[in-house]
Amino acid sequence: MHRSIATIAALVLAVLVTGAGNAAAEPTVSPRLATAGGTFGGYEPGKAASTYDPALVPEGARAHVFALSAPGLGTSTALSVGGLVPNREYGAHAHTKPCGPTGKDAGPHFQHEQDPVSPSVDPAYANPDNEIWLDFTTDRLGNSLEISKVAWPLGERRPASVVIHEMHTHTAPGEAGDAGSRLACVNVDF
Template sequence: MRNRIAVILTTLAATTTVTAVATPASATESKITAVVTTFQADHRFSNAVTYDTDLVPAGALAGVGVETSEKGTVTELEVRGLVPNREYGAHVHVKRCGATGEAAGPHYQHVQDPKQPSTDPAYANPENEIWLDFTTDAQGAASTRSEVAWTFGDRRPASLVVHEHRTSTAEGKAGTAGARLACVNVSF
């Protein structure tokens, strides 16, 4: 699976805003969705918005690839042009990006925590959510990947949010990763 998503992201990265969907011919084949876009300071002009231009500069690139199959869901994130040598958190969220980071709503959870916002590690964990934490290299680039053993049903996420720091797993803080720095709309 990784090679197919990586090829799509690499191929699409030459453009500024592209969305591609490969639909399966049969139920046993996988479905791939990919979006490559440029972060802008205004959510009305791009599929990707930055809320903190110091940590996610306008003009930085994001590529998100999602592959679903009977085995589960693989999600990959590639970024370029962020702050070099810095840790970030990233998660899939339930709503589309908006004027503020809060517009994206809470993290998408396969099994929803009845108490929101969820900080219970029984729900807020990388097996029940899609976590894509990453550390940029000296050029401000990074790539990361999440694999979960489930697919989306009728309830689907709508965005990927980049956060201020790596995701906590501590009791009462599980799933938290600081401020919402940027957001990418994705048709999962």
């Protein structure tokens, strides 16, 4: 099913504000809303969306990221993709740095509580409660919408991109957080 950006934004905002009644007990801080997206192509400086593997994230495919973060709400992030390989599993996570010429340039996964060991493969740190995981499976048209909700709001340290990986994320000790090759990247001003 193809959804317009306005429809996706409305759905995302409806999900993101769930629990807003708890916000009154927190200090008054304005929620931070981030939106980003683009059409995948080869990397160029300043380009919103880059593909590193056009066989799995074709040029012309699209991605949009919506994120809302505030005390009392935590952080909710949605990833909408279109035009990817149909009926395929992908991993996706928020990363610490912006997209670059290679997928590695986006740095490690963003973690609320940072693992002192890098790369992080300890499930105490590399897990969907401490990181923003957006693993998804595309439908028959290559589209998907995934939402991550974590209990913590973003502070001064923020992620800078969402990277799409070749497989769903592993969770076992010694491989936690691994999702294979970095296929594509979207710059997001979280």
